[in-house]
Amino acid sequence: MKLLNVGCGRCYHPAWTNIDLVAATPEVRAYDLRRGLPYADHSFDGVYHSHVLEHLSPDAARSMLRECRRVLSPGGVLRVVVPDLEGITQQYLQTLHQADLSDGDPESLAKHRWMTLELIDQMTRQSSGGLMGQTIRQPEATPTEFIESRLGHQVSGNAKVKNRKTIAMRVTRCLSDARKQLALAAVTLIDGSSGRAAYREGRFRQSGEIHRWMYDRVSLGRLLVELGFDAPRPCRAEESRIHHFDSYQLDRDGESIRKPDSLFFEAVKPIASAVPASSESAARAA
Ligand SMILES: C[S@@+](CC[C@H](N)C(=O)[O-])C[C@H]1O[C@@H](n2cnc3c(N)ncnc32)[C@H](O)[C@@H]1O
Incomplete structure (x- = not known):
């Protein structure tokens, strides 16, 4: 079984491929989803994201779901967890x-x-x-x-993992912080304190923390059908069409639900819908 956890944050399992904008540990690949998914067509049997979709603009969310469909094998399961509007x-x-x-x-x-x-x-x-x-x-x-x-x-505060960064990750972080400080100083010089405040706010809004949309069972189901998924339906936290999903403890901590405010939802990529590899996706996967 090949499984992908998109926007995993600190909640990941080593048996999965885990990606996030910010890599908290070396097991997580740092990647901005707005660039698509860096994997070939039909690479995974299951794709999961929890409390990620609402962080993307409606357009970016559609693109991301299209990418999830592309990287899923026919018959593969998409599991989406979002705050339940x-x-x-x-x-x-x-x-x-x-x-x-x-x-x-x-x-x-x-x-x-x-x-x-x-x-x-x-x-x-x-x-x-x-x-x-x-x-x-x-x-x-x-x-x-x-x-x-x-x-x-x-x-x-019982997050699943603590930050564990390699030296390369720390150096990258330091360089990125230094670049932002330099940019902040330059904006302040050119545009004064209001420019500085606008730059700070803009950077924060790009950081992946804010919500840009919200979903309920109707809007999410319709969106998934529109994007070519089959059999969309809500489920319970412990229930999944991904084999042994509950054993990975991504949506539960023991018997308790990790994020009780959530809508748990799944859909399937139709068997007869092989998506041809676009040159863009092939290039990303290379
Ligand atoms: C609320 S956290 C959820 C983390 C984890 N999936 C969970 O359920 O605990 C949202 C995650 O989405 C990630 N994220 C937001 N925008 C992203 C983007 N453009 N590319 C990659 N990850 C992104 C954030 O870095 C953050 O880890």
Whole structure:
């Protein structure tokens, strides 16, 4: 079985090919998905991405899904996990009603505020972590159990891997930081403090952290069908048409769901739909 984890972040399995914009460890290939996928047609039996699609603009997301289809073998399974717009909206409305009826109860207000952040913060934030991060770091003012029920235990900081960087990765990082500092100084010189602020915000928005769209079971299903996938359907975290998926523990930590706020969704590349290798894809794979 050849399996690809796209935008894996810190959640990867060594049996998979893992890629991300930022490589946290040498097992992950650093690659910008907006350039397509650097693999030949029909290379994988399963492609998975979790909480990645919403980080791409609608156009870039379509291109990325087309690329997922291209690199899948006929009959291969695409598994997409995204924050569930339907579930988030339902929770938002529920906490809104409770807060409205609560006569100023601090816990009800805090839950309503949290759901507002889930809807908006990751699209609008201007620095890493945003208001969600600030809220999580203030346990006295935060309904921690409620947030864990939404985001899983990642909130308490039990990420799957710690950063482990080779010397080459550290040098690349230092050079990249130095280049950004130089660019910041040049922009400030030319365009003053407002140019500096705009450059900083733009760089942050390019960093892969912000959300550029959201999906529900209807919009995601229709999108996948439009792009030539078959049999689209939501599933549970522990369920998959990728063989032994649950054993890799990508969507679960033991018995608990890693990201409970998610929509888990799968579709299949039709058997009779071999996509001819384009010269672009062949060049990338070379
Ligand atoms: C919310 S994290 C999810 C990480 C992991 N899949 C998980 O479920 O924990 C989003 C990931 O998408 C990656 N990402 C966002 N834009 C990307 C791009 N253009 N190319 C590659 N990776 C990207 C980020 O670097 C980040 O690791």
